[in-house]
Amino acid sequence: MFKDLVTTYAAKKGMPNQRFTFVPHPITGTPAETCRKFLQGNDPITGKPVLQEIVAALTTPLSADDKKKGFIEMPTPRLVDPDATENLERLFLEKEWTDGLPIILPTEARVAEMLKGTSHKADEPVGRMQASSPHPAWTYTVEKVAANAVMAGAKPEHFPVILALAATGVPSIFTSTTSFARMVVVNGPVRNEIKMNAKIGALGPFNQANSVIGRAWTLMSINLDGGAHPGEVYMGSQGNNLMYNNMCMPENEEELPEGWKPLHVQKGYKPQDSVVSTFGGWGIIHADQSFGKDFYSQIPTWLTWISPFSPAMLLLDPTIIKQLNDREGFKSKEQLIDWVHKNTQITVGEWLDDFYSVQNFILPGGRQGREPVASWMKMPKDAKIPRIASPNNISILSVGGGTNLFWQAADFGYISSASVDKWR
Amino acid sequence: MRDGIKFDKVPPIKGRDALKKKICGSLIAFFLTAALFGLSQAKAPAKAPKITVLNPMGQPPPIALVPMAPRLDTLDGKTIYIVDVGFTDTHQLFTEMKTLLSEKYPKTTFIVKTKSGTYFDDDPKLWAEIKEKGAGMIMGVGH
Numbered sequence: 001m002f003k004d005l006v007t008t009y010a011a012k013k014g015m016p017n018q019r020f021t022f023v024p025h026p027i028t029g030t031p032a033e034t035c036r037k038f039l040q041g042n043d044p045i046t047g048k049p050v051l052q053e054i055v056a057a058l059t060t061p062l063s064a065d066d067k068k069k070g071f072i073e074m075p076t077p078r079l080v081d082p083d084a085t086e087n088l089e090r091l092f093l094e095k096e097w098t099d100g101l102p103i104i105l106p107t108e109a110r111v112a113e114m115l116k117g118t119s120h121k122a123d124e125p126v127g128r129m130q131a132s133s134p135h136p137a138w139t140y141t142v143e144k145v146a147a148n149a150v151m152a153g154a155k156p157e158h159f160p161v162i163l164a165l166a167a168t169g170v171p172s173i174f175t176s177t178t179s180f181a182r183m184v185v186v187n188g189p190v191r192n193e194i195k196m197n198a199k200i201g202a203l204g205p206f207n208q209a210n211s212v213i214g215r216a217w218t219l220m221s222i223n224l225d226g227g228a229h230p231g232e233v234y235m236g237s238q239g240n241n242l243m244y245n246n247m248c249m250p251e252n253e254e255e256l257p258e259g260w261k262p263l264h265v266q267k268g269y270k271p272q273d274s275v276v277s278t279f280g281g282w283g284i285i286h287a288d289q290s291f292g293k294d295f296y297s298q299i300p301t302w303l304t305w306i307s308p309f310s311p312a313m314l315l316l317d318p319t320i321i322k323q324l325n326d327r328e329g330f331k332s333k334e335q336l337i338d339w340v341h342k343n344t345q346i347t348v349g350e351w352l353d354d355f356y357s358v359q360n361f362i363l364p365g366g367r368q369g370r371e372p373v374a375s376w377m378k379m380p381k382d383a384k385i386p387r388i389a390s391p392n393n394i395s396i397l398s399v400g401g402g403t404n405l406f407w408q409a410a411d412f413g414y415i416s417s418a419s420v421d422k423w424r
Numbered sequence: 425m426r427d428g429i430k431f432d433k434v435p436p437i438k439g440r441d442a443l444k445k446k447i448c449g450s451l452i453a454f455f456l457t458a459a460l461f462g463l464s465q466a467k468a469p470a471k472a473p474k475i476t477v478l479n480p481m482g483q484p485p486p487i488a489l490v491p492m493a494p495r496l497d498t499l500d501g502k503t504i505y506i507v508d509v510g511f512t513d514t515h516q517l518f519t520e521m522k523t524l525l526s527e528k529y530p531k532t533t534f535i536v537k538t539k540s541g542t543y544f545d546d547d548p549k550l551w552a553e554i555k556e557k558g559a560g561m562i563m564g565v566g567h
Contacts, residue, residue: 002566014490023517028567032516039517039524051524058504058560059496072487080479084472097480106478129482133544138482147478177567224482359512364542 003045004232012136017066019057021050096228099218106147114146117156127169131227140224152216157194162216163423164276168416172221172246179236183247183412187264188274190420191250198252200401214248252398255318257325259332267417274420281412300344309357311393311413317400320407333396341391349381500531502559509543511567518564
């Protein structure tokens with residue numbers, strides 16, 4: 001299953017003839033005896049003996065192509081060959097330029113109309129995006145972003161937000177064998193200017209701006225960094241349904257109590273700035289109890305589903321925020337974040353033994369002396385450490401219409417923000 | 425009902441059969457026309473006006489070709505590194521690989537090394553060691 005990934009990846013890195021040998025998958029947790037049989041057996045792709053292939057890869061002389069130097073240009077044409085609408089719609093599907101849903105074809109006229117939503121020139125570079133860190137970064141112009149915005153069904157008034165999102169360079173589709181999802185949050189005056197919905201049903205399919213901005217990010221990630229092809233670039237084993245819209249929402253700033261800063265102000269922007277922010281994670285879970293007397297045990301209990309490798313996000317209805325502020329005495333997001341960080345703990349034993357991601361991504365850094373991991377690794381197994389490694393990995397957002405005392409939690413972490421005003 | 429009188433059967437109407445034929449003929453003609461119109465509609469995509477749309481793809485960077493490392497004429501007397509990039513619980517594959525290759529090529533030295541850090545991290549120290557002491561490298565990637 002990894003053949004297409006490794007061969008195309010090697011080609012992108014300049015070695016199209018790199019030599020590979022495959023063994024059956026997976027290896028993780030496979031006993032040594034079985035591994036030995038894999039090595040004594042045949043490559044499941046070529047059918048040739050594994051060890052023989054490995055030795056041949058080391059000793060077979062190079063061909064002239066193997067020794068080649070130079071550059072291969074990969075120009076992307078500005079236009080698609082003219083054709084009937086129906087044929088072009090089919091072509092876009094066949095080329096995997098869509099999310100599988102119907103799109104608005106980006107005709108020159110529609111793209112020109114979209115470009116009226118910004119003062120920036122069509123050929124101005126916007127940014128660089130890559131499917132994940134090992135993949136090459138692709139570049140794109142304002143016009144390319146406009147084409148994807150048209151496809152998503154966006155209107156010119158949505159375009160500055162979409163351009164700002166593109167300027168972050170953060171892909172909505174982040175390729176990994178785990179199935180990541182993304183989230184986009186809009187803050188500042190632009191939320192109301194383009195009539196986004198931060199209240200009842202904000203995270204549902206009820207508002208054009210919420211819908212098309214979220215979808216545009218997915219289409220940009222499919223097309224602007226070439227990260228869409230499953231099995232060749234995208235490797236999320238199960239995929240993630242949140243990828244269709246990326247939970248696009250504005251924050252409900254108007255109902256934040258005094259002292260509770262909206263996200264963009266937390267990140268250093270002014271309240272009157274319009275800003276788009278990105279988050280990454282995997283999933284979302286609903287808490288079906290309202291905050292009551294057991295609040296102090298409820299949050300730590302609910303957050304036990306979050307891996308210690310992951311960040312945490314609380315999506316709080318304004319009604320709950322009001323209770324936290326008025327009744328429980330949390331006078332800012334930061335105060336609540338600090339409390340959550342200190343009161344959601346895990347034992348060192350659980351942390352060391354139970355989580356694949358901790359073993360893969362956190363412990364290697366600790367072995368190199370990175371703190372606090374290095375110190376935690378030396379602690380007794382029954383000692384307690386924070387489940388969420390740092391307060392910086394905890395986010396709190398205000399969203400909802402106050403119909404009940406409900407809240408949701410996500411294992412999402414903040415990635416970056418960009419000014420929308422810059423792209424007006 | 426007609427003028428308050430109920431008829432058990434529809435009374436014969438002069439010219440009714442002729443009218444019926446005319447209606448049938450008209451219907452046939454209508455359906456034929458509709459069918460022909462439908463056929464012409466079915467062919468429409470081939471004759472439909474062509475439109476021009478933008479290619480939505482971004483611009484990939486040029487690929488810089490990298491010449492592959494020279495190959496060995498023999499493994500005899502050489503040192504070959506087997507590098508584990510560090511996916512959890514996969515190291516056993518590489519120790520088994522060393523055992524099997526050492527049995528098959530007793531004149532070759534096989535050394536298993538685990539790259540430091542996560543599999544995203546570079547390990548220049550290890551690469552320098554392999555360049556200095558090794559004749560070749562087998563890298564194991566995956567989980």
